[in-house]
Amino acid sequence: MEGDPTLRLRVFDLNCWAIRYLSKRRQERIRLIGDMLRQEGFDLVLLQEVWSEQDYSDLKVKLGGCYPFSHYFRSGVIGSGLCVFSRFPILDTLLYQYSLNGYPYMLQHGDWFCGKSVGLVIIKISGIIFNVYVTHLHAEYCREKDAYLPHRLVQAWELAQFIRHTSKAADVVLLGGDLNMHPEDVGIRLLRGWTGLRDAFAEATHFEGCEDGCTLVPNNCFTVKTELLPFPLGIRIDYILYKAVSGFMVKCEELKTTTGTAPGMDIPFSDHEAVMATLHIRRQGGAAGANLGTAEPTLVDVVTEARMEVGVGLRAAQRQRYSTGRMAVLALLLLLLQAAAVLGALAGLAAGQPFPKLSFSLLAFLAIGVLLLATGLHLFHIIEVKMLQATEEQMRTALRALQERPSDG
């Protein structure tokens, strides 16, 4: 295969917003997505939020002809929502579930139940090994006071570490997904800096689509307009990133996004716009450039900034660990007090019947409820503290390595 001409690869990425019972006109949109994918004939399709395995199976049946290979990543209660369709054989797969992903009691946000993960599929095309990653990070529900920032940063860090450790034998690395981060956010700078991945939008020779490459736009009839008020053009949170690892060169010739409604239809494919990249991959003499994407002094700043944010999250988690622990102890004390009162009454110490049975038992049940709930939350926050500490420590180690490197050379 040496001396091959350029390989042209068309990649499609979309957050499908296919939540059973909740997403509007879901089945219709899944049909539309399937029709379009069959028509367009991409090489590689990376989808997120395909929560229903039935939707995946329907797509699989429909796309069997043009994308004979596919993989659905199962995880969590609801699933990871991630799947991949490919024109080329999938050689191997691996799933890595993020250690933190929001809070189980934030039912209205629901991220915790999804088992957010990064999926890896390995594909070989014309002798070139592609490590293709698909992921979906924790949503940002309030940009001004983003309570999930530390969790999303832990995810961005774990994503970067997972890519670094698993892509060492790859020729080309591709990552597609809804990262729930704006291009200038610390998490995406961390991910790009620590892995060396390049942003297809920034690198594209030719671009066509929503202004600034936005993928959540006010023009889309399914987006919540009030959330986009501070961003009249919309926001860019869905990405295709890539890099060549050794002896290869990747160039983004063209990047496109969909723009609101699907062609010839009255509805869009999803509340997100799809991102479509045409990549040119070519062998080249010598190794690829430096492994890290950002100049190292800048990377030090980025890791430091990320570590600080993780530290903020760590202190908040420690406070919650403490307050849930205290609540559990108080509930236990109340129960013990009641038990003592009952024993006292049984032993005839108290004159008569000092407390009405009904409210006494209700209070006991309340105390048991609070005890169980507070204990569960306490255990959860113990795990949260552990994982934030682990990430902070890993970042510290990384910083030390970055700072020591120049003196080694």
Next chain:
Amino acid sequence: MEGDPTLRLRVFDLNCWAIRYLSKRRQERIRLIGDMLRQEGFDLVLLQEVWSEQDYSDLKVKLGGCYPFSHYFRSGVIGSGLCVFSRFPILDTLLYQYSLNGYPYMLQHGDWFCGKSVGLVIIKISGIIFNVYVTHLHAEYCREKDAYLPHRLVQAWELAQFIRHTSKAADVVLLGGDLNMHPEDVGIRLLRGWTGLRDAFAEATHFEGCEDGCTLVPNNCFTVKTELLPFPLGIRIDYILYKAVSGFMVKCEELKTTTGTAPGMDIPFSDHEAVMATLHIRRQGGAAGANLGTAEPTLVDVVTEARMEVGVGLRAAQRQRYSTGRMAVLALLLLLLQAAAVLGALAGLAAGQPFPKLSFSLLAFLAIGVLLLATGLHLFHIIEVKMLQATEEQMRTALRALQERPSDG
């Protein structure tokens, strides 16, 4: 570094049995372990069941002189219990938490709370890249009726997949840990076959220690004698495994185990015996042998056998998912019935007061309790089913690849 002579590496592995408040003479034993490690001066120390971070910190202080590099892997409520001490700089680390690890309601077994994982540390010695893995799989509480076999097989599979995907740039792979599997068990055959790892005990030129290399022996005063009754010599469940990935050769010159009491003491280091290997690593021309450790037709049998066991677990998990779901529905129906009765009474439909208040509220609380508990368990078994299905599917893909390979060649 080309043309180097043989590199000699001394590796130590021990399950330390250091559970706070539960393990006998824990602090004394941790001190003993630290003293011995300092005296012996191994190159690499892989420990399991160091649940208390304080114990790790104490060891770190004591061993700082001879093992200047170390890493503690945090995860789960209690922790992963895994840590590594090294004479050589640790370049990078990664933790992978197994997706299944027993049941939260099996409090007496407690594995679920430990966040069982595999930890990876990357070390470079004389220009040779070592990927060193340390792990601890789910315990086997009853060999005749091992309810945890499917979970342990999922763990063995995920361990093998994690090693395969992360070790592609390594020159030498080392794995140490308490695998909770006998040498002939399907899980260990799967792990060895799918990764190509070799068993230091089986390969050692010279062996010294407990008969058959056993690491849980009746002679150890902390082991439960009744559990070892069917195995008069004890069992071998702690391993050091290794392989050379490319252009290197690894040979196990010597393997030792401790034998009950620590030298000159009245107690052993742990309820497990330590495993100590002396490995010789040498560059050699050409690539290493085949990547898979077992002849492929045999490997097909092993993966088939493992897949069958995972299938058994899957059906059991599906049954539990169903019965917990049914229980939740029944509790919900009871609550609705009670609500209807209350509404009826309020509307004056019922003549008088048909039910005593106290037992009525107790029944309601009971129903709420059962509803919450059954729902929690149902969610847990949904995840269990998902992960067993995912593993079964991955094994099926692997089998297809194995069976297709000969026709490709």
